[in-house]
Amino acid sequence: MKDRLLDVGWLRIFDAVGRLGSLTRAAQELGLSQPAVTYQIRRVEDQLGVQLFHRSQGGSRLSEPGEALFRAVHSGLERIDEAARDIRRKARAPAIRIFTDYGFAAFWLMPRVADFRRLHPQVEVHIVASQSLEDDLEENADAAVLFGGKDDFPDTARLLMPERVVPVCTPGFLARFGPFEEAAALAKAPLLHLETSGRPRWLTWTTWLAAQGVTREPAQGDLGLNTYSFVVQAALAEQGIALGWIGLVDAFLAAGTLVAIAPEVQRKDFGYWLVPHRPATGAAQALTQWLVDEA
Known part of the structure; x- marks a missing residue:
C-alpha cells in the first residue's frame, strides 16, 4: 500500500510555529486564532503519528522529528517564495x-x-x-x-x-x-x-x-x-x-x-x-x- 501523501495546506502554519517557537506568536503573524493554529499542528501530528513539538508554558519547542520536518518545510517554502518572486518580477516590465x-x-x-x-x-x-x-x-x-x-x-x-x-x-x-x-x-x-x-x-x-x-x-x-x-x-x-x-x-x-x-x-x-x-x-x-x- 502506498504511503498516504500529506495535506500541505499546513506548511505556512508549521513553519511559523517552528521559527517562532510559539503557537500564539505564529497565530499573530499569520492573522489566525491560536485554536486554529493548534488544530492544524495536531492534524499533521495525527497524519504522521509522531509529536512534532514539546509544549510548555514557555512555548513550543520542536521535537527531533519536528526538526527534520521543519528543515524540509522551511527550505521548500524559501524556494517556493523565491520562484514566486521571480515569476512576479518577470511578469512586470x-x-x-x-x-x-x-x-x-x-x-x-x-x-x-x-x-x-x-x-x-x-x-x-x-x-x-x-x-x-x-x-x-x-x-x-x-x-x-x-x-x-x-x-x-x-x-x-x-x-x-x-x-x-x-x-x-x-x-x-x-x-x-x-x-x-x-x-x-x-x-x-x-x-x-x-x-x-x-x-x-x-x-x-x-x-x-x-x-x-x-x-x-x-x-x-x-x-x-x-x-x-x-x-x-x-x-x-x-x-x-x-x-x-x-x-x-x-x-x-x-x-x-x-x-x-x-x-x-x-x-x-x-x-x-x-x-x-x-x-x-x-x-x-x-x-x-x-x-x-x-x-
Whole structure:
C-alpha cells in the first residue's frame, strides 16, 4: 500500500510555529486564532503519528522529528517564495541588472544610461556597483562590466574599453608645480593612488613610471584613496596628479578641468570587459549590444 501523501495546506502554519517557537506568536503573524493554529499542528501530528513539538508554558519547542520536518518545510517554502518572486518580477516590465565598479558606473555608465532608457523605455535598469574588483559577479546580475586582463575572465567576455592611461591634473596644479617635461619630473610631485586589497588589475603609478623607465618610492605628500571617484575628486581639488583612464576622464579633459600632462600608456588585453552572466533575456541582449555600440 502506498504511503498516504500529506495535506500541505499546513506548511505556512508549521513553519511559523517552528521559527517562532510559539503557537500564539505564529497565530499573530499569520492573522489566525491560536485554536486554529493548534488544530492544524495536531492534524499533521495525527497524519504522521509522531509529536512534532514539546509544549510548555514557555512555548513550543520542536521535537527531533519536528526538526527534520521543519528543515524540509522551511527550505521548500524559501524556494517556493523565491520562484514566486521571480515569476512576479518577470511578469512586470522587463528588468535588467548590470554589475560594475564605482568608477565605471559614475564616469562612463551613468552619463550614458539615460540614452538607453530613451531607446528602451519599457525596460527597468538596475546598476549594482562594488568597491572591490575582487568581488564575485553578483548572482542575479544579467551582465557585468569589470576591469582586468583577458585571463581574468571567461572566453565569453568581450573587451569593451582597452586600458589607456594618461597622468592628469588641473591647470592650476600644473601652473604651480609644472611644467612636467619628462616622467622623472612627475615622480617628484604629489601623486594620487587608487588603492585596493589584493592584486591590482589596473596600472598603478609604479607600473606607469616603470613604463617610462622611472622608479620611485612612495613620497611624502602622496594620497591613497580606495575608489576612483575619490581619486578624481582629489585631482580636481588640486591635491595631486592622478592616473586618468581614457573613457572615464574624457568629460573632464574635454571641459578643461583636467589636462593630460604626460604620455599615454596602453596595455594589450587589459581594460573593461563585458561579462555575460545568466541566459540573456531580450532586454539583457539589448543592453549588452548597446554597451558594445557605445564603447
